[in-house]
Amino acid sequence: MKIHHLNCGTDCPFGGHLMDGRSKGPLARLVCHCLLIETPGSGLVLIDTGYGMKDVRRPHPRTSRLMHGLLNIRFREEETALRQVEALGYRARDVRHIVLTHLDFDHAGGLEDFPEAQVHLTRAELEAARRLDGGVASRKRYRPMQFDAVRSWREYEASAGEGWFGFEAVRDMEGLPPEILLIPLKGHTWGHAGVAVQGSDGWLLHAGDAYFHRDEVRRPERRCTPGLRLYQNLMEVDRASRLANQQRLRDLSLDASAGVRMICAHDVVEYERCAAGAPLV
Ligand SMILES: [Zn+2]
Numbered sequence: 001m002k003i004h005h006l007n008c009g010t011d012c013p014f015g016g017h018l019m020d021g022r023s024k025g026p027l028a029r030l031v032c033h034c035l036l037i038e039t040p041g042s043g044l045v046l047i048d049t050g051y052g053m054k055d056v057r058r059p060h061p062r063t064s065r066l067m068h069g070l071l072n073i074r075f076r077e078e079e080t081a082l083r084q085v086e087a088l089g090y091r092a093r094d095v096r097h098i099v100l101t102h103l104d105f106d107h108a109g110g111l112e113d114f115p116e117a118q119v120h121l122t123r124a125e126l127e128a129a130r131r132l133d134g135g136v137a138s139r140k141r142y143r144p145m146q147f148d149a150v151r152s153w154r155e156y157e158a159s160a161g162e163g164w165f166g167f168e169a170v171r172d173m174e175g176l177p178p179e180i181l182l183i184p185l186k187g188h189t190w191g192h193a194g195v196a197v198q199g200s201d202g203w204l205l206h207a208g209d210a211y212f213h214r215d216e217v218r219r220p221e222r223r224c225t226p227g228l229r230l231y232q233n234l235m236e237v238d239r240a241s242r243l244a245n246q247q248r249l250r251d252l253s254l255d256a257s258a259g260v261r262m263i264c265a266h267d268v269v270e271y272e273r274c275a276a277g278a279p280l281v
Pocket of ligand 1: 104
């Protein structure tokens with residue numbers, strides 16, 4: 001299975017290096033790191049969708065003005081998953097499956113650009129997004145206009161069966177190859193999950209928003225910029241679960257025998273290294 005790393009959205013919030021740990025000027029750079037997987041029997045599989053064509057054409061009310069301003073989102077047509085799929089020589093209908101880490105506005109924006117895809121996620125996430133019962137934060141993050149036209153949901157609960165490196169896992173998702181697993185990682189949202197993909201050179205875990213900064217994993221002690229620390233605190237629904245899951249991910253990232261490469265959704269350095277085929281450390 002060939003894995004493409006796509007950036008399907010760019011945010012340039014104020015804060016510079018206090019946010020991304022790298023920028024020299026007043027603006028930081030965050031990406032929406034998605035994966036496009038060419039599978040032998042299941043067509044193209046997209047992991048998360050970033051911002052979509054409709055978000056680019058008319059950002060409001062599909063995204064909230066508060067989040068648009070806070071993140072200083074740069075909507076660009078050429079960064080949508082659809083345009084990048086087309087640039088690789090495929091059509092929208094070649095994307096037969098989308099696996100979502102969660103339904104936040106910066107992950108679900110491109111869903112409706114692939115109307116024939118089945119959309120896989122945890123049941124807890126779909127229920128939380130439909131309930132919108134988390135007050136203001138819930139209504140800013142979940143934007144029903146982005147996903148209410150999805151025709152084909154596939155919802156899962158983690159079984160107590162065979163896990164994955166000590167994590168609960170959803171295996172054998174409908175129509176997907178067995179090398180793609182959903183790994184529930186509650187905390188950022190109620191149904192947040194990572195997506196593990198087994199390639200020819202080992203496992204890649206897309207950890208979604210379970211962490212935000214490259215130095216929160218691959219080192220024994222957590223290091224995170226103050227800006228991203230604040231953002232994670234603002235957006236969490238369950239701090240204890242979030243921090244516990246992040247610690248488990250850190251432990252896994254340091255376990256050389258597991259050999260799991262780990263990425264999150266928004267770190268620009270991780271994205272650039274993956275896109276260049278470079279090691280993550
Ligand atoms: Zn996000």
